Amino acid sequence: MKRHVLTLAMASSVALASVAGASAQVKIGILNDQSGVYADFGGKWSVEAAKMAIEDFGGSVLNGKIELVTADHQNKPDVGSNIARQWYDVDGVDMIAELTTSSVALAVQELTKQKKKINIVVGAATSRLTGDMCTPYGFHWAYDTRALAVGTGGALTKSGGDSWFFLTADYAFGYQLEEDTAKAVKDNGGKVLGAVKHPLNNADFSSFLLQAQTSKAKVIGLANAGLDTTNTIKQAADFGITTGGQKLAGLLTTLAEVHGLGLKAAQGLVVTEGYYWDLDDQSREFGERFLKRTGRMPNMVHAGTYSGVMHYLKAVKAAGTKDADAVAKKMKETAVDDFFGKGGKVLANGRMVHEMYLLEVKTPAESKKPWDYYKLISKIPGEQAFFTLEQSGCKL
């Protein structure tokens, strides 16, 4: 029964999401999870970031208005593909961005190739997007499983956390993140003692945590994201895991989750992000503007959405057309020089290579002002964080 009602609700939300406008010259779609576990990780905040990019660009390109459409894919590849298909075929959308959730991103990227449009993945993690599943029109902007693995996995192993146990979200993203991190751990001389796969959108992690505890691994790697990560960290504290000497590594934890947890529960957590608002003047400027509009500081997904949309618009302007081949070529030729992708460049497989940051969550005593959550441990150069074109396995 509920399924039918949900299908109905879904169908109507798809219809609502696509209010067509005939006069627009360039149409951008933000497709992501706006109601589920990743609604703060990306969600409507990413939509706001895209709006900011369009406003900052001036609101128009190629003598026409830039229009923004948005929809909720509910983390379901079939729902995401259907919306994307309708956007491309009926509503004349030229580019889809954000695409949190790897399984949805992979599906939409494949569709984008068939339709010869552009997609910029920001919120999804799997490195396969620019690896064996790469396309000429697909871009991957903020981070990927490889960068997270090199950052958090490599750094912790080197500093003595040389035995790992994984709690892995049971879908494409979780597998890839576990695999990439396990490799980084082994490359640095560590070993993996075991792993347990949990369903996406799980509430109670105590059972899995108990298994991780019995493994006696020094580091428990959380290959999950969003509300799942938040709940795991919160419950790990209850079961005395961190006080028992085991360390938690949130492999994909952003400012949004740290904010939800509060510093008391999250302190000491080591994370890898592609952006933190309080790094320098440029990042602070964007952060403050975003805070003023939304009431919260952006994480790397929100900032990355801004950067990706901006880069796309610049490429359309430079190419003088929105033809996907010409725009993709321009996007790859042009350096990404903004507050997000410092010295960033786009590889032929669509991977935007830029500096990543290894950060540690502050203790409540160290935090001096609202949103003062991280201290910088080290900067990871882009070449080190991401695969090179050859390593990626992309065959174009």
Next chain:
Amino acid sequence: MFGVPAQALYGQILLGLINGSFYALLSLGLAVIFGMLNVINFAHGALYMLGAFAAWFALNLFGIDYWWSLLLAPLVVGLVGAVIERVFLARIKNLDHLYGLLLTFGLALIIEGGFRHVYGSSGQAYGTPEELRGAVNLGFMIMPKYRGWVVIASLIVCFATWFIIEKTRLGAYLRAATENPKLVQAFGINVPLMITLTYAGGVALAGFAGVLAAPIYQVSPLMGTNLIIVVFAVVVVGGMGSIMGSIVTGYMLGVLEGLTKVFYPQASSIVIFVIMAVVLLARPAGLFGRGD
């Protein structure tokens, strides 16, 4: 057993009981409401969430601590329930079941959507009360004190509810009013008031569960969405409307789910539904249902 050390197994059974406590509390409320009002209350998950938020508001806005919240939040949620019953449900009581289901489902979407709009999805943190912080080493596992308290509190509330409905005069009135409302009214008992109080009581149980859950899970607008489907499965397995059935099934399925998490974790989110399907095939009235 099957390559899993016995000690780990005890731990998992205990964890299953803790989850089962929530299933039992929530399915009990649903069973009471269905048994007395014939309403399939899809807003139950949203009201559970409301209970957790009530506790969070109480603490952060008024400085009311956990123990008072445990008493006050169910009252607030019960009051909201009474309003829902009087304003909406009372108007459609003569229509098909489906209308009640759709109405409560719509209410759930509105309540959850509203909270999500204001508070986002990553939720608010709610600390464990001072007295129940820390953990006890049971030998086979580290047991957080708070989780032990959850099992005890839910057992007490579940059996108190069962006792009131099955063993007291008030419960007898209630049961009689569902069988034949006209006759009971003729004896001078205010049946509409009793119906309202029953609905309020049922959702107050959800509110109580919400307060219990607040220190364990993030207080998030989404916390009830997924739980509610599982809880419906529990009610179906136990037998719609059966009070004792929903309590026993709640704990039982919690333990079963816990064990699945050890032997084949990927299946842990569906095991309850598989059992539901099997039970429906073998005993359509549920394990404890009497059938018609």
